[in-house]
Amino acid sequence: MGAGASADTAKFRETLNQNFLQGKPLDASDITTLEDALNEIRKLRTFASKALNSTHSNEAIARGAGSMIKGKKNGRAAVVAKQNFDSSIPYEKKSFPKSADAKKLILAAITPNILFKACSGDEFGDIVDAFEMVEVKDGAYVINQGEQGEHFYVVEDGSLDIFVKMGGSDAKVGVPLVKGAAFGELALMYNTPRAATIKASMDCKLWAIDRNTFRSIVTHYKYARMKMYMGFLKKVQIGGKTLGDVLSATDLDHMALALDSDSFKAGDVIIREGEKGDNFYIIEDGEVDVQKDGKSVTNLTTGQFFGEKALLSEDVRQATCIAKGALKVLCMAREDFVLMLGDMQDLLDGKSSKDEVLPGQEVQGSKKVQFSMSDLEVGRTLGIGAFGRVKLVKVKTDPESPTFALKCQSKRAIVENGLQDHVMNEKNIMAELDHPFILKYFCSMKDDRYIYFVLELLLGGELFTFLRNETQFSETWSRFYSASVLMAFCQIHGRKIAYRDLKPENLVMDADGFLKIVDFGLAKVVSGKTWTLCGTPDYLAPEIILNEGHDLAVDYWALGVLIYEMTAGMPPFYADDPMEVYEKILSGHVSIPSHFSKSLSDITKKLLKTYQSKRLGNTKGGTGAVMKHKWYAGFDWDALLNRKIDVPIKPRVNGNDDASNFDHYADDDGEVEVCNEWDPDLTA
Incomplete structure (x- = not known):
């Protein structure tokens, strides 16, 4: 909850106590109930205000699913769009017949949209x-609020109304969607629930494109462009060597x-x-x-380069280059x-230093254990996830044994969602990591x-x-907690693993x-670039939003967001509508609060660089x-690693089975269906 929401809540408490209850105190459960009610009223008021305010709000309702995204209790859910991009499979262009006017209409509708920001002409x-033609009859529903969606639409002909559920009934909001309007991006x-219902008020002609087709096109072109650029760079000669000889594939x-x-x-x-001059150039297209001395000596064309000595030192140009x-x-x-990459001369001389071994990067060597279900006494539920729940367990035969968390995931749910490899990947990554600031994995059953x-x-x-309760942390606290994350990154990134959900x-x-x-x-071993869209909307890096391919750099962007949110009390690109969040992320601008120190402002800006390479x-x-x-x-990194530093917050924990810091959940999971067709090998 942000500072504004916190102030509203405080005012609400005071009014209830002083005016309505005449000083009679409320108990904790009453206050929680009333705060929840206030939050719902605030959300509804904000949403209704947007719904009734201008074309921009109309588009936000039609396109988004901001408040519909549900995650674990009181938290923000991650989103995932699986992308099985394989560069060895030939690209197959999709094309549906349409007139020149229809093409102009679609192009005019998509060009201003942020999702198409990095697209080229081809x-x-x-x-x-x-885009494929979809004809909709008068009274038919194109989108139903709450249903999953994968299509984006452009209106060629007709009119559609927008409805939002309010107070148990559908209320018409905004203005009708007519020729040239776009919705559902x-x-x-x-894949996320639709935030509104779209219904045709007359016969309509729409143009539609689905998520897989769109992402396949964008991924193909981004990959081809990067491959072309790397091919250009490999041939650049400096000091008798090519960049392909000097730089690794990752550096290129x-x-x-x-x-x-x-x-x-x-x-x-x-x-x-x-x-x-201090810039060098490669010709992408043209001549x-x-x-020299005013006389033409040669022509350069696509893929050729000039001014390359500028990478070594400030270059006095030896020739004039004219388009x-x-x-x-x-x-x-x-x-x-x-x-x-460091000094070019050092790279040419082979003097580049090896990567520094960072504190905590090496495996800590904690003892692994193996259990069977018969060894464990299962206690209360600690949390509920998409495929099951997490429960507190302890060893039946050893009263002195520590307690553990048992993550129980339904095999049937995993198979139905096609996530067998995903679950095994999570298990393998957890088994590889062993660090004081990473959750320890012991075994699977x-x-x-x-x-x-x-x-x-x-x-x-x-x-x-704790952040929600405190509203915001001091810089000292934020430094401590972000330092713990950085120490964990030393090992995670040292193994080329992108965490992707900080x-x-x-x-x-x-x-x-x-x-x-x-x-x-969502963690993944990354070799080169990966293309899956995943993460939590407030924390998505620009390259993920634009489907440009990403690597470990997304975790440093997320670290910048985390540091900002801890110290400011809200994320740097906050908005109710996810598309507004993404617009802010891609703007390249972050507003720094006045209470941030100069050094905090500097690290925040450097972590939130739009260009991942910088x-x-x-x-x-x-x-x-x-x-x-x-x-x-x-900051004393060694003291942190050895747990010899004062912590900002000391939780109240009474014994190794005290789960009072967790929310309460019902323990009944219902009857879970047997699934014998998936029998993974857990010994690997």
Whole structure:
């Protein structure tokens, strides 16, 4: 809850006590009930206000699913859109017949949309071609509120009304959707319940595209573009060597991502003989006339380069380069190259230092154990997830044994959702990691209904709960908790694992108040780029939203969001509508609160860099570069690693079976169906 909501709640309490109850105190359950009611009223009031206010609000209702996203109790849910991109499979273009006017209509509707922000001309052409005609009769429903959706629509002819459930009935809101209007674009990102009902008020003609088609087109073009850029870079020669000889595939990938694009018209001078410069160029499309002493000496064309010595030092240009016609170039400044990869001369000389071994990066070597279900006494439910629940368990035969958390996942639910590999991936990643600030995995079990994970029991509670109660943390507190995350990243990223769901809800305290990262359901070993859209909307990095391919850099973006949210009391790109959140994320602007110190402002801006190749943590030095930032100056990393540092919050925990810091859930899971067709090998 943000500061504004907290102030409303405080005022609500005071009014009830002083005016309505004449000083009679409320008990805790009464206050919780009334606060929940106030929050629901506030949400409804905000939503209704948007619904009745202007075209922008009308579009927000039609397109989004903001308040419909449900997760675990009192927390924000992650979203996932699985993308099985395989570069070895030929791209198959989809095309449905349409008139030139229809193509113009669709293009005009999608061009301003943020999801299409990074699309090129050819991309737009394929996307427009892939829209399919849908004819809807008067009175028919195109979208039903609460149902899952995967299509985005553009209206060619007719009119549709928007309805939102309010007080148990459907209320018409906003203005009708008519020719040129578009709705439902959130479905192009991930599967989520529709936030409104769309009903035709006359016969309509719509153009529709589904999520898989859209993401396949975008992924194909992004991958092809990156492959082309890397091919260009490999051939660039400096000091008698090519970049392909000097840089690793990962370094070339980072460099390709950092290339800026620029355009020139015929006759434009790009560099001038005798002038100093610190940029080098690759021709993406067009021709360049190279002149010395005013005379043409050669022509350069697509894929060729010039000004490459600028990567070594400030270069005195040896020739003048002039665009012969319309010209597109890729360029990079020496400063950006050094930030990412270090000094070019050192790279040419083979002097680049090996990656620094960071504190806590090596395996800690905790003892693994193996149980069978008959060994365990099952206690109360601690939490409920998509496929089951987590329960407190202890060893029957050993009263002195520590308690554990037992994650019980329905095999039938996993199979029906096609997530067998997903669950096994989570198990394998947890088994590989062993760190003081990562939830410990002990073993797995199975029967004909469930897959079980035996995990460390963290009794201190979620950081999310404490942050909600405190409204915001001091910089000292935020530094402590973010430092714990960074220490965990030393090992996670050292194994090339992208965590991909950092947020306060996934940071849980042990009984002593030390923080641990939990829930590795979205984690993945990343080699190069991966294309799955996943994470929590407030924490999604720009490259995930735009489907540009992502790697470990998304975790440093999320770290920036986490630090900001802890210290400000709300995330940096907050909005009620997810598409508004994404618009803010892609804007490249973050508003820094006035109470942030100068060093906190600096690290926040460097972690929230839109371009992933320039983002702190993804630059030279990796996690270590973040740990060495001046905001952490004087922080005792060794004391934290060895748990010899004072914690900001000491949870109240009375014994190893005290689950008072968890919400209460009913223990009855109902009858779970037997599933014998999936019998995974848990010994690997």
